[in-house]
Amino acid sequence: xxxxxxxxxxxxxxxxxxxxxxxxxxxxxxxxxxxxxxxxxxxxxxxxxxxxxxxxxxxxxxxxxxxxxxxxxxxxxxxxxxxxxxxxxxxxxxxxxxxxxxxxxxxxxxxxxxxxxxxxxxxxxxxxxxxxxxxxxxxxxxxxxxxxxxxxxxxxxxxxxxxxxxxxxxxxxxxxxxxxxxxxxxxxxxxxxxxxxxxxxxxxxxxxxxxxxxxxxxxxxxxxxxxxxxxxxxxxxxxxxxxxxxxxxxxxxxxxxxxxxxxxxxxxxxxxxxxxxxxxxxxxxxxxxxxxxxxxxxxxxxxxxxxxxxxxxxxxxxxxxxxxxxxxxxxxxxxxxxxxxxxxxxxxxxxxxxxxxxxxxxxxxxxxxxxxxxxxxxxxxxxxxxxxxxxxxxxxxxxxxxxxxxxxxxxxxxxxxxxxxxxxxxxxxxxxxxxxxxxxxxxxxxxxxxxxxxxxxxxxxxxxxxxxxxxxxxxxxxxxxxxxxxxxxxxxxxxxxxxxxxxxxxxxxxxxxxxxxxxxxxxxxxxxxxxxxxxxxxxxxxxxxxxxxxxxxxxxxxxxxxxxxxxxxxxxxxxxxxxxxxxxxxxxxxxxxxxxxxxxxxxxxxxxxxxxxxxxxxxxxxxxxxxxxxxx
Amino acid sequence: xxxxxxxxxxxxxxxxxxxxxxxxxxxxxxxxxxxxxxxxxxxxxxxxxxxxxxxxxxxxxxxxxxxxxxxxxxxxxxxxxxxxxxxxxxxxxxxxxxxxxxxxxxxxxxxxxxxxxxxxxxxxxxxxxxxxxxxxxxxxxxxxxxxxxxxxxxxxxxxxxxxxxxxxxxxxxxxxxxxxxxxxxxxxxxxxxxxxxxxxxxxxxxxxxxxxxxxxxxxxxxxxxxxxxxxxxxxxxxxxxxxxxxxxxxxxxxxxxxxxxxxxxxxxxxxxxxxxxxxxxxxxxxxxxxxx
Numbered sequence: 001x002x003x004x005x006x007x008x009x010x011x012x013x014x015x016x017x018x019x020x021x022x023x024x025x026x027x028x029x030x031x032x033x034x035x036x037x038x039x040x041x042x043x044x045x046x047x048x049x050x051x052x053x054x055x056x057x058x059x060x061x062x063x064x065x066x067x068x069x070x071x072x073x074x075x076x077x078x079x080x081x082x083x084x085x086x087x088x089x090x091x092x093x094x095x096x097x098x099x100x101x102x103x104x105x106x107x108x109x110x111x112x113x114x115x116x117x118x119x120x121x122x123x124x125x126x127x128x129x130x131x132x133x134x135x136x137x138x139x140x141x142x143x144x145x146x147x148x149x150x151x152x153x154x155x156x157x158x159x160x161x162x163x164x165x166x167x168x169x170x171x172x173x174x175x176x177x178x179x180x181x182x183x184x185x186x187x188x189x190x191x192x193x194x195x196x197x198x199x200x201x202x203x204x205x206x207x208x209x210x211x212x213x214x215x216x217x218x219x220x221x222x223x224x225x226x227x228x229x230x231x232x233x234x235x236x237x238x239x240x241x242x243x244x245x246x247x248x249x250x251x252x253x254x255x256x257x258x259x260x261x262x263x264x265x266x267x268x269x270x271x272x273x274x275x276x277x278x279x280x281x282x283x284x285x286x287x288x289x290x291x292x293x294x295x296x297x298x299x300x301x302x303x304x305x306x307x308x309x310x311x312x313x314x315x316x317x318x319x320x321x322x323x324x325x326x327x328x329x330x331x332x333x334x335x336x337x338x339x340x341x342x343x344x345x346x347x348x349x350x351x352x353x354x355x356x357x358x359x360x361x362x363x364x365x366x367x368x369x370x371x372x373x374x375x376x377x378x379x380x381x382x383x384x385x386x387x388x389x390x391x392x393x394x395x396x397x398x399x400x401x402x403x404x405x406x407x408x409x410x411x412x413x414x415x416x417x418x419x420x421x422x423x424x425x426x427x428x429x430x431x432x433x434x435x436x437x438x439x440x441x442x443x444x445x446x447x448x449x450x451x452x453x454x455x456x457x458x459x460x461x462x463x464x465x466x467x468x469x470x471x472x473x474x475x476x477x478x479x480x481x482x483x484x485x486x487x488x489x490x491x492x493x494x495x496x497x498x499x500x501x502x503x504x505x506x507x508x509x510x511x512x513x514x515x516x517x518x519x520x521x522x523x524x525x526x527x528x529x530x531x532x533x534x535x536x537x538x539x540x541x542x543x544x545x546x547x548x549x550x551x552x553x554x555x556x557x558x559x560x561x562x563x564x565x566x567x568x569x570x571x572x573x574x575x576x577x578x579x580x581x582x583x584x585x586x587x588x589x590x591x592x593x594x595x596x597x598x599x600x601x602x603x604x605x606x607x608x609x610x611x612x613x614x615x616x617x618x619x620x621x622x623x624x625x626x627x628x629x630x631x632x
Numbered sequence: 633x634x635x636x637x638x639x640x641x642x643x644x645x646x647x648x649x650x651x652x653x654x655x656x657x658x659x660x661x662x663x664x665x666x667x668x669x670x671x672x673x674x675x676x677x678x679x680x681x682x683x684x685x686x687x688x689x690x691x692x693x694x695x696x697x698x699x700x701x702x703x704x705x706x707x708x709x710x711x712x713x714x715x716x717x718x719x720x721x722x723x724x725x726x727x728x729x730x731x732x733x734x735x736x737x738x739x740x741x742x743x744x745x746x747x748x749x750x751x752x753x754x755x756x757x758x759x760x761x762x763x764x765x766x767x768x769x770x771x772x773x774x775x776x777x778x779x780x781x782x783x784x785x786x787x788x789x790x791x792x793x794x795x796x797x798x799x800x801x802x803x804x805x806x807x808x809x810x811x812x813x814x815x816x817x818x819x820x821x822x823x824x825x826x827x828x829x830x831x832x833x834x835x836x837x838x839x840x841x842x843x844x845x846x847x848x849x850x851x852x853x854x855x856x857x858x859x860x861x862x863x864x865x866x867x868x869x870x871x872x873x874x875x876x877x878x879x880x881x882x883x884x885x886x887x888x889x890x891x892x893x894x895x896x897x898x899x900x901x902x903x904x905x906x907x908x909x910x911x912x913x914x915x916x917x918x919x920x921x922x923x924x
Binding site: 060062106107109110113114116117118121122124125128129132250251254257258261289290291292294295297298299301302305306 | 667669717720721728730731732734735736737738739741742743745746853857860861864896898899902903905906909910
């Protein structure tokens with residue numbers, strides 16, 4: 001019942017805000033006030049599209065004003081040449097979308113810093129091009145006398161939006177676009193695609209590891225956002241009727257960025273509050289001195305980053321929590337679960353899906369191996385052939401070959417810096433080998449991307465624990481299920497049960513104790529229906545009891561038909577639990593065999609007990625190198 | 633191709649490069665040590681020019697003294713930036729800090745517009761308008777002085793980095809922050825030093841150029857972008873890269889401007905920058921492993 005009433009409340013709120021938005025120009029009827037409303041609505045559309053990047057995908061872009069300008073120029077030039085407005089509006093979006101695609105495709109291979117910087121420079125290059133391509137754009141003189149926007153459907157409707165006499169009409173025109181953008185955004189971020197975007201924001205490597213084609217998704221959302229900015233640009237051009245490169249400088253991009261951050265990135269209300277508040281503030285302070293508003297924007301930005309990282313929306317939420325702690329949901333950053341599932345209040349019963357040990361469905365829910373023809377005993381599930389990896393002059397992996405057969409638990413063991421993690425990265429596609437091949441079920445996969453390998457059934461965890469930190473445990477597992485959209489609810493439940501994480505399902509992953517985070521990693525991986533699960537030092541940092549529990553889980557997984565390859569440097573743990581061990585030393589395969597054989601092998605004993613100081617130093621150097629490369 | 637034009641372009645390019653080298657050196661040091669693309673350095677360059685202007689025009693100080701004053705004043709602002717903004721924000725991560733740096737740039741730039749107005753100014757050079765003829769090409773004495781001063785400053789910084797304990801700590805920090813911290817380099821001290829050094833260099837650069845190029849509060853944005861292009865070009869964090877990059881970009885610009893149209897020189901610089909970022913983000917002299 002509570003959920004229904006929350007939904008009802010939401011509908012009422014949305015209805016009221018819609019009426020409010022429609023009524024605003026009548027409450028504030030002067031020309032100036034209506035002009036401000038038009039600007040706010042435009043900024044809402046721009047910031048909402050930017051929020052898809054900044055708030056939901058974690059991509060900081062400073063090229064937004066550039067795409068906005070591209071749309072403005074496209075539409076202005078087309079309509080001047082006699083093209084109908086609506087067509088020009090769509091084409092403006094289309095051209096900006098294409099430019100977004102062209103920039104995003106190469107640029108989104110970069111991460112963090114480098115991406116922001118590329119968008120920053122790209123934004124500047126766009127304005128330079130507007131100046132330089134004067135044959136088309138008239139350079140710094142700009143384009144004057146842009147025709148009014150007019151909508152004509154012969155026999156039905158003909159309306160011209162005169163921005164000078166009819167601010168009301170223009171407001172409704174821009175409002176329509178802004179609402180469309182907000183609606184699209186809400187739909188999008190609650191879809192499977194949106195869920196994947198949030199996963200990318202939280203941890204891109206992990207998203208890739210569970211099969212999300214991160215690059216493709218990032219390019220798609222970047223181009224979409226650019227396209228929306230382009231359409232807004234069209235409305236801007238026909239509103240001001242004069243555009244020049246000056247209107248679309250870096251400063252505009254920066255202001256949009258500040259609006260998004262100050263309003264609250266990654267939320268529904270943020271991209272409305274931010275533009276409304278800052279557009280008004282801008283207008284007020286500009287009258288005192290034009291430099292004032294920029295100073296204020298800069299100060300607000302820095303203060304927001306430092307003290308209110310969730311922006312105004314986050315501040316309001318905090319206030320609400322303080323005023324009415326009973327009502328506050330205590331949920332995560334985005335107000336509803338961003339993954340699209342309404343978080344059931346803890347009291348509410350969850351569907352009874354607790355699978356018992358003998359549940360025949362569990363196999364089908366967790367693993368895809370049951371759908372495959374039963375593998376012949378003895379054929380390799382994974383085959384590593386003569387794999388070599390050089391980092392500069394340093395050989396991290398030297399001609400290593402081994403097989404993993406279906407249903408085995410294989411341990412990859414070796415001292416720190418032996419090349420285990422490098423080999424792991426090669427098997428899962430995070431690194432390309434210098435030479436050699438990797439085969440999975442007889443198929444060569446050496447050059448496949450990590451997300452493609454996940455699709456085939458190779459799923460991994462990471463040495464330095466990776467979870468989606470700000471999402472709840474349940475959402476974490478749901479995102480793990482991204483590859484297989486059928487019956488996500490049921491599988492999520494089954495996995496939560498199996499891993500014993502039901503009790504923590506509403507906790508943020510970052511708040512879990514370390515040992516449970518490591519179990520959650522495995523739970524996330526299970527969502528991708530692995531045939532081969534690769535675990536990178538799963539027991540590191542676990543208490544003995546936790547490690548024991550984790551090992552029981554692994555044996556359970558084997559019963560379910562999942563093959564496990566795990567890396568560790570603690571010989572004892574692996575000896576007790578693995579079917580077979582592969583020992584690496586200095587990047588070479590030292591020994592391979594049954595645990596009892598391996599543990600008594602003189603070479604292994606030599607490596608594990610006879611460490612000279614010199615060697616240890618070498619190993620440490622390698623370890624550093626390995627971990628630096630892992631960060632790439 | 634006209635030889636005189638070529639020689640003139642190369643000489644001007646050298647002058648151009650020395651300005652870039654000073655700013656880019658500071659930028660690359662900060663990037664190496666703190667992982668911040670500190671665009672606020674552009675504002676310090678601009679303010680350096682204003683300090684020199686007011687010190688010599690209003691207070692009547694000799695130009696050479698006002699150079700030092702610009703360096704000192706900007707070092708103070710640089711340290712303030714670090715203490716008030718970058719240090720508290722360091723945990724938030726590089727990309728956000730970059731945005732904060734842009735925020736500081738805008739704040740200082742607009743504060744300058746508010747205080748000094750947007751008019752262009754030019755400081756009279758202590759050398760007057762005297763020119764030095766080198767074959768068919770001509771440089772003003774002030775430009776020659778600037779190139780010389782840059783050489784001195786770069787040499788001093790180089791000695792400092794190579795010979796002193798703090799300098800070595802700084803280099804260690806920029807090569808491997810974690811390892812440096814492990815062997816007991818104090819992050820905070822080194823960061824303070826780096827910001828002082830970089831800000832002083834930027835301030836002096838601004839003051840050096842103020843008699844040659846007319847300045848107003850918006851010049852910081854352009855110079856920092858170009859310097860950043862240079863830092864990317866040479867490899868973020870690489871000192872050698874910054875100096876070689878400054879030379880290459882400075883010369884390319886004047887050559888492109890001399891033989892095509894001036895408006896294309898920016899396009900070439902930025903185009904080069906994007907291309908390098910996309911193809912080889914670690915730059916010409918950058919090591920691997922810094923792409924994350």
